[in-house]
Amino acid sequence: MNKIRTKISLQLFLAIILSFFVSLGATIIIFNFISWLNNVFNIQEKSVNILIAISLSVFVISIGIFVLTFFLIINRKIKYLKYISQRVKYIAHEEFGSTIEIRGNDEISDLCLNINLMSQELKSKFDHEREIENSKSELISDVSHDLRTPLTSIKGYLQLLKDKQYKTLEELETYINIAFGRTEMLEDLIENLFEYTKLQGKEIELNYKRLCLNDIVQQIVVDYGPLFDKEHLNLQPSIPNDKYFVKIDPEKYVRVIENLLGNALKYSLKPGIVAVSLFSENNGVRMAIKNRAKSIDAESLAHLFDRFYRFEKSRSKETGGTGLGLAIAKSIVELHDGSIWAEAENETLSFNVWLPLSLQ
Ligand SMILES: Nc1ncnc2c1ncn2[C@@H]1O[C@H](COP(=O)(O)OP(=O)(O)O)[C@@H](O)[C@H]1O
Ligand SMILES: [Mg+2]
Structure with a gap:
């Protein structure tokens, strides 16, 4: 700040010298003019002296006014620059996102505007990084918990086998089967986890193809039919004749439909009945999968897509869920610029996926 003050003082000094010489020049011209008037019109000496005094006073007063105004303006600017420097220090050391008051409309206010933009940009970047960091630590603690549960169970059964704590061969087989089942759960969890973290990474690349969604859904429904029959569920597709073309990575997108089914x-x-329907909506296509389910409250509905969220924990464990299926589906749909959401009505739960149509 002192440097600026010295620089400005130096400029002021130069300006005073310049204005001194300019005014001096002007005064000499006035003097000459007065003496010319004196020679030509023979004005009285007293009047000449008054004229000289007036022009000298004007000269002194104008320099005075010039210096005063210059000082007032510069002083305000220096105070503002001091304030800016303090705020920039505060932004850098204390709080990203705080701003500098904009005064006037010149290069300095432009600079403040840009500092404010930078400060807000830094804040949003910083918040985003912190969110990622928090989410990573949450993920690690969730994962450790979910890995420990089957592992404890495997260890328990292996301990029983190791200590020969079984009476019959059937009991031995049961223990082995349970332990094996738990290792499959672990394998599932690790695979899903791997896929989920890959989808969160920035380097994920999708192999887009323009495909007809009707054909894809139709094919999956045909493939899954027998599995549903076995579970006493009637898979009812409602796929229109109008073809809906979308730009998707087929491998990833099929994963979404398979997770939902x-x-x-x-x-x-x-x-x-499990109803699968396809219809156009808002320049896109919506796929809805509806099934009968225990009624679900709005709060749980909003959390269904959170990783590791299970609506009925005990039942999902029984069925071997990892709690990552819907989180994976959500990540894939969002990578496709689509949206996924659940709706509940009485005993019907529906999962909806909207994708933009690809016109060419
Ligand atoms: N079609 C559905 N009907 C009823 N409940 C569902 C349905 N889909 C998901 N859920 C509930 O949402 C939870 C999360 O699903 P998901 O993320 O796929 O995890 P997972 O299947 O591994 O448990 C499930 O545990 C289940 O409670
Ligand atoms: Mg699932």
């Missing part, structure tokens, strides 16, 4: 298969109340 897999859930309907596992969690639907049985016997029942």
Whole structure:
């Protein structure tokens, strides 16, 4: 700040010298003019002296006014620059996102505007990083919990086998089967976890293809039909003749439909109907999968897509869920610029996926 003050003082000094010489020049011209008037019109000496005094006073007063105004303006600017410097320090050390008051409309106010933009940008970047960091630590603690549960159970059964604590061969087989089942759960969880974290990464690349969604859904419904029959569920597709073309990574997108159908298969109340429909909506296409389910409150409905969220914890564990299926589906749909949501009405739960249509 002192540097600026010295620089400005130096400029002021130069300006005073310049204005001094300019005014001096002007005064000399006035003097000459007066003496010319004196020679030509023979004005009295007294009047000449008055004229000289007036022009000298004007000269002194104008320099005075110039210096005073210059000082007032510069002083305000210096105070403002001091304030800006303090705020920038505060933003850097205390609080990203805080701003500088904008005064006037010149290069300095432009600079403040840009500092404010930078401060807000830094804040949103910082918040985003912090969110990622929090979400990572949450993920690690969720994962450790979910890995520990089957692992404890496997260890328990292996301990029984190790200590030969079984009476019959059937009992031995049961223990082995349970332990094996738990290792499958672990495998599932690790695979899903791997897929979920990959989808969260920025480097994920999708292999887009323009495909007809009707054909894809139709094919999956045909493939899943027998599995639903076995569970006393009637899979009812309602796919229109109008073809809906979308730009998707087929491998990833099929995973979304399979996750939703897999859930309907596992969690639907049985016997029942699982309806799969396709229809156009808002320049896009909506796929809805409806099944009968225990009534679900709005709060749980909003959390269904959170990772590791299970509506009925004990039942989902029984069916071997990892709680990642819907979180994976959500990540995939959002990578496709689509949206996914659940709606509940009485005993019907429906999962909806909207995708923009691809016109060419
Ligand atoms: N079609 C459905 N009907 C009833 N409940 C469902 C359905 N889909 C999901 N849910 C509930 O949402 C929870 C989360 O599903 P998901 O993320 O796929 O995890 P997971 O199937 O591994 O438990 C499930 O545990 C279940 O309670
Ligand atoms: Mg699931």
